[in-house]
Amino acid sequence: MIATVTKSMSNDVFNVQKVRDEFPILDQEINGHPLVYLDNAATTQKPNAVIEAISDYYRGYNSNVHRGAHSLSDRATVAFEHARDTVAKFVCSPKKEQVIWTRGTTEAINLVAHSWGRNNIGAGDKILVSTLEHHSNIVPWQILAEEMGAQLIPIPILTTGDIDIPAFSALLDERVKMVSVGHVSNALGTVNPLKNIISAAHAVGAKVFIDGAQAVAHFPVDVQALGCDFYGFSGHKLFGPTGIGVLWGREALLNEMPPYHGGGEMIESCSFSGTTFNVLPYKFEAGTPDIAGVIGLAAAIDYLNTLDRNAIIAHERDLLTYCHQLAEKCSGLKRVGEAENIAGVFSFLLDGAHPSDVGMLLDQQGVAVRTGHHCAQPLMEALNVPGTVRASFSMYNTREDVERFFAALEKVKQFI
Numbered sequence: 001m002i003a004t005v006t007k008s009m010s011n012d013v014f015n016v017q018k019v020r021d022e023f024p025i026l027d028q029e030i031n032g033h034p035l036v037y038l039d040n041a042a043t044t045q046k047p048n049a050v051i052e053a054i055s056d057y058y059r060g061y062n063s064n065v066h067r068g069a070h071s072l073s074d075r076a077t078v079a080f081e082h083a084r085d086t087v088a089k090f091v092c093s094p095k096k097e098q099v100i101w102t103r104g105t106t107e108a109i110n111l112v113a114h115s116w117g118r119n120n121i122g123a124g125d126k127i128l129v130s131t132l133e134h135h136s137n138i139v140p141w142q143i144l145a146e147e148m149g150a151q152l153i154p155i156p157i158l159t160t161g162d163i164d165i166p167a168f169s170a171l172l173d174e175r176v177k178m179v180s181v182g183h184v185s186n187a188l189g190t191v192n193p194l195k196n197i198i199s200a201a202h203a204v205g206a207k208v209f210i211d212g213a214q215a216v217a218h219f220p221v222d223v224q225a226l227g228c229d230f231y232g233f234s235g236h237k238l239f240g241p242t243g244i245g246v247l248w249g250r251e252a253l254l255n256e257m258p259p260y261h262g263g264g265e266m267i268e269s270c271s272f273s274g275t276t277f278n279v280l281p282y283k284f285e286a287g288t289p290d291i292a293g294v295i296g297l298a299a300a301i302d303y304l305n306t307l308d309r310n311a312i313i314a315h316e317r318d319l320l321t322y323c324h325q326l327a328e329k330c331s332g333l334k335r336v337g338e339a340e341n342i343a344g345v346f347s348f349l350l351d352g353a354h355p356s357d358v359g360m361l362l363d364q365q366g367v368a369v370r371t372g373h374h375c376a377q378p379l380m381e382a383l384n385v386p387g388t389v390r391a392s393f394s395m396y397n398t399r400e401d402v403e404r405f406f407a408a409l410e411k412v413k414q415f416i
């Protein structure tokens with residue numbers, strides 16, 4: 001075990017085995033083989049701190065928030081609002097009121113498309129999204145564009161999987177009202193040059209939404225330094241629970257936006273002659289929220305904050321570099337997406353094999369990957385591939401995982 005630890009450590013400061021020890025799910029066999037979990041872009045695993053925080057809430061202080069006149073409700077409310085502070089600091093938000101709880105990235109985008117979009121997009125306006133996007137960052141804008149008589153325009157990409165920046169610049173004019181792009185592509189791992197994209201979009205008066213679903217687990221995010229107008233992410237891709245996520249927005253924009261959902265908690269007063277709405281962030285948080293999810297997400301961030309994030313970046317970079325080295329020696333393997341700046345993802349095809357067969361044969365050897373279009377069908381079409389096999393890495397993966405993955409791929413080749 002010690003030998004494995006030493007071998008798995010990619011640098012002096014990051015003790016990957018210590019991190020793995022906090023993730024109980026990783027220590028198991030799948031189909032008679034030690035689990036190699038390489039499906040982190042789909043969802044990350046949860047550390048003990050998160051599992052315990054959720055359990056403590058349900059065992060010790062389960063209660064509704066903001067409304068109870070009793071101690072348990074006070075405790076739940078304090079934890080719930082403290083979590084908002086934690087997230088605000090995590091993304092460097094000027095104020096905690098700019099952090100809106102959602103069910104995930106998908107709901108964050110739908111909220112903005114619905115609330116901001118229906119009030120700011122008109123006939124003939126343009127919405128730009130990149131060809132790299134997850135369907136979550138396409139379909140809400142498509143629905144909006146159809147409803148308002150606007151145009152949804154894809155920003156082209158290069159064969160490397162980078163956004164074609166000159167082509168993007170050429171699409172910009174004063175009719176562009178929204179540019180919505182991912183921070184990191186879920187299918188290829190491309191890290192987009194956001195500062196350039198955001199400043200160019202702002203120069204024509206457009207607002208910018210950043211889909212941060214695939215970014216937050218890999219490196220620190222500072223919404224003020226980025227200069228975006230909205231930023232969304234999901235708790236479950238950040239070592240937190242499913243069903244909870246965040247929309248961050250500029251205060252002035254959020255204040256101008258009408259509510260997305262109606263119901264309890266989002267009103268200031270309600271009568272049959274008319275209803276007035278609550279202040280931020282509650283205006284956007286109708287109904288009983290996912291209290292356990294919020295508490296679990298804050299626990300995930302608190303846990304991540306105990307680690308050296310620069311060391312995580314170095315460790316994950318080492319894993320990807322090692323993966324690329326072994327890929328070069330793997331006959332019949334073709335990488336899909338070769339952008340210079342990549343986080344967490346290795347997408348590929350194997351000669352003569354359908355991605356889903358590769359995934360199934362890897363699973364038989366304990367290696368969990370994702371196959372298919374990765375909810376990015378327009379991207380697959382642009383790259384002219386039926387789908388890919390995607391191995392996606394997280395901070396708890398090791399060089400040994402990479403070796404097991406390639407050893408399993410060699411066996412896959414014997415079957416195809």
Ligand code: PLP
Binds near residue numbers: 137186211
């Ligand atoms: N955006 C990207 C880039 C994603 O990878 C995903 C999920 O895979 C989403 C959005 C949607 O996230 P969720 O399903 O958590 O709302």
